Amino acid sequence: MGEGAIKAGCQAYFGYPITPQNEITAYMARRMAEEGGVFIQAESEIAAINMVFGASLAGARAMTSSSSPGISLKQEGISYMVGCELPGVIVNIQRGGPGLGNISGAQGDYFQATRGGGHGDYYSIVLAPASVQEMYDLTREAFDLADKYRNPVILLADGILGQMLEPTNIGKENSASVLDIKKDWILDGCKGREPRMVRSLLMDEGELEKHNWKLNNKYEKMKTSEVKVETDKLEDAEVVLIGYGTSARICAEAMEIARKRGINVGLIRPITLWPFPEKVVSENAERLKAFLVIEMSLGQMVEDVRLATNGKCPVYFYGRPGGGIPEVDIIVDTIERIIR
Amino acid sequence: MKKLFSRPGSLTAKGNLYCPGCGHGIVHRLIAEVIDELGIRERTIGVAPVGCAVFAYDYWNFDVTEAAHGRPPAVATGIKRVLPDRVVFTYQGDGDLAAIGTAETVHAANRGENITIVFVNNGVYGMTGGQMAPTTLIAQKTATTPLGRDPKIAGYPIKISEALGQLEGSFYIERVAVNSPKNTVKAKKAIKKAFQTQIDNKGFSLVEVLSMCPTGWEVNPIEALKWVEEKMVPTFPLGVIRDKT
Numbered sequence: 001m002g003e004g005a006i007k008a009g010c011q012a013y014f015g016y017p018i019t020p021q022n023e024i025t026a027y028m029a030r031r032m033a034e035e036g037g038v039f040i041q042a043e044s045e046i047a048a049i050n051m052v053f054g055a056s057l058a059g060a061r062a063m064t065s066s067s068s069p070g071i072s073l074k075q076e077g078i079s080y081m082v083g084c085e086l087p088g089v090i091v092n093i094q095r096g097g098p099g100l101g102n103i104s105g106a107q108g109d110y111f112q113a114t115r116g117g118g119h120g121d122y123y124s125i126v127l128a129p130a131s132v133q134e135m136y137d138l139t140r141e142a143f144d145l146a147d148k149y150r151n152p153v154i155l156l157a158d159g160i161l162g163q164m165l166e167p168t169n170i171g172k173e174n175s176a177s178v179l180d181i182k183k184d185w186i187l188d189g190c191k192g193r194e195p196r197m198v199r200s201l202l203m204d205e206g207e208l209e210k211h212n213w214k215l216n217n218k219y220e221k222m223k224t225s226e227v228k229v230e231t232d233k234l235e236d237a238e239v240v241l242i243g244y245g246t247s248a249r250i251c252a253e254a255m256e257i258a259r260k261r262g263i264n265v266g267l268i269r270p271i272t273l274w275p276f277p278e279k280v281v282s283e284n285a286e287r288l289k290a291f292l293v294i295e296m297s298l299g300q301m302v303e304d305v306r307l308a309t310n311g312k313c314p315v316y317f318y319g320r321p322g323g324g325i326p327e328v329d330i331i332v333d334t335i336e337r338i339i340r
Numbered sequence: 341m342k343k344l345f346s347r348p349g350s351l352t353a354k355g356n357l358y359c360p361g362c363g364h365g366i367v368h369r370l371i372a373e374v375i376d377e378l379g380i381r382e383r384t385i386g387v388a389p390v391g392c393a394v395f396a397y398d399y400w401n402f403d404v405t406e407a408a409h410g411r412p413p414a415v416a417t418g419i420k421r422v423l424p425d426r427v428v429f430t431y432q433g434d435g436d437l438a439a440i441g442t443a444e445t446v447h448a449a450n451r452g453e454n455i456t457i458v459f460v461n462n463g464v465y466g467m468t469g470g471q472m473a474p475t476t477l478i479a480q481k482t483a484t485t486p487l488g489r490d491p492k493i494a495g496y497p498i499k500i501s502e503a504l505g506q507l508e509g510s511f512y513i514e515r516v517a518v519n520s521p522k523n524t525v526k527a528k529k530a531i532k533k534a535f536q537t538q539i540d541n542k543g544f545s546l547v548e549v550l551s552m553c554p555t556g557w558e559v560n561p562i563e564a565l566k567w568v569e570e571k572m573v574p575t576f577p578l579g580v581i582r583d584k585t
Binding site: 011012014038040042043044046047048050051052053054055056057058059060062076077080084187188189190191192195196197198199200201 | 381382383384385387388394397400401402403404405406407408411414415416417418419420421422423426427443444446447451
């Protein structure tokens with residue numbers, strides 16, 4: 001993710017230590033120095049996200065990373081960034097919660113990530129990688145999406161992915177798009193132009209409502225243009241598993257075992273959690289026996305699946321919270337019970 | 341006819357909405373005059389606070405943003421690190437700087453961030469209706485200390501500038517006041533020195549300005565001027581706190 005950020009032209013990184021994402025901070029400390037970028041180990045996650053705010057305001061591609069409890073602290077800053085229309089990339093390597101929880105991989109922050117997370121009425125694009133390659137690729141892409149919409153982008157992975165070693169193909173060139181984006185809104189001193197202000201306090205009558213409708217137009221564009229999803233073996237499927245990130249890898253294994261036992265199982269893996277790939281879910285809902293949603297939580301994404309199916313087919317759930325990992329055998333047994 | 345007095349180019353023509361006798365207008369103007377005199381209007385970025393001065397961006401005629409409550413030093417850090425040749429300053433009240441934003445303030449100073457902070461201390465939360473500030477004086481009555489600030493319950497007025505003066509990263513810190521023409525002239529000199537410190541890449545500079553809040557103190561504007569002298573200065577003595585020049 002660190003290298004993906006650098007290849008995307010990330011010029012400033014601000015972090016605070018928290019397990020299980022310390023590898024990113026340490027990597028960025030070394031690499032940003034090599035690349036002549038800005039690295040600060042901030043005094044808190046709150047300071048780190050506000051440094052991202054400042055760096056982004058000054059025109060830089062900026063990033064911070066943390067894990068669940070630290071991401072809670074960043075919510076204030078993320079809300080302000082959305083209000084001020086500032087791009088930025090925020091990585092959440094999720095751990096178990098609530099509270100200090102534990103340092104195992106978990107998927108308990110889905111609601112927080114996909115429903116804005118901070119105060120106010122907003123959304124951010126949420127990308128959920130399921131491999132080390134995808135952590136690299138989606139990090140690169142996150143910077144482009146953030147600049148395209150002038151909105152923060154959340155990368156939502158988990159502690160298992162965060163500790164994983166896999167062969168990864170790293171492109172040599174920096175993203176070309178870095179050069180193409182003209183930022184005519186930054187604060188860099190008003191030389192040769194009128195002074196600008198960047199703010200989220202809009203006190204005049206109707207001003208904030210108007211602003212929020214304008215932001216809503218961006219969310220609508222994200223919904224029509226940015227949905228990413230991977231599907232497998234939907235054509236003949238009777239039961240379709242839905243999982244993201246680490247859970248999707250477990251689902252893929254369960255699907256293979258179920259198919260060996262003669263049950264036609266398919267897989268939907270949302271890559272954008274917001275906007276949620278509701279179309280592929282709703283299109284398949286009427287002809288399926290059931291969806292089975294697998295999460296490392298008490299059940300969060302399952303609500304989006306239920307909304308998308310709109311009662312057209314049963315939606316089952318199996319998940320484990322607090323760092324528990326869903327078991328392949330239980331998934332396969334559950335599929336068999338659904339079929340029966 | 342020779343023009344002797346006019347609005348600084350770094351101030352907009354917009355009339356401010358501060359209460360009669362409030363010190364913010366004076367401090368805004370001093371900053372604008374200093375920026376004009378240093379010729380840095382076109383490379384200055386200001387960070388406005390949460391509180392009464394949240395509308396500062398309407399009054400200054402250069403690039404200004406607004407940070408979350410207490411976060412201006414972190415936002416300024418982000419801007420300055422990306423654009424080291426620009427002049428970046430924050431304008432913060434006592435609640436912003438010395439309560440909710442204490443960590444951001446202390447660590448910006450400790451890193452020796454090459455930014456300038458203008459810290460307006462009027463001992464009360466003005467915008468929200470006169471609650472106790474971290475700098476509220478002992479026995480001072482506020483909306484949340486109706487019997488007067490009792491240190492046993494609410495602690496002591498925090499001398500944050502003295503605390504920051506202990507940090508290796510701090511380069512220049514001075515406390516001034518704007519309750520008299522004489523003090524105001526000194527205040528401007530200190531603000532100018534703070535900006536010059538940044539221009540010379542020397543590191544962290546902060547000017548604490550004791551300022552009037554007649555509305556929050558429930559006194560008239562004339563009494564407020566005396567109030568600064570008689571009540572605030574004994575707790576917050578004026579003068580240079582740290583100067584590594």
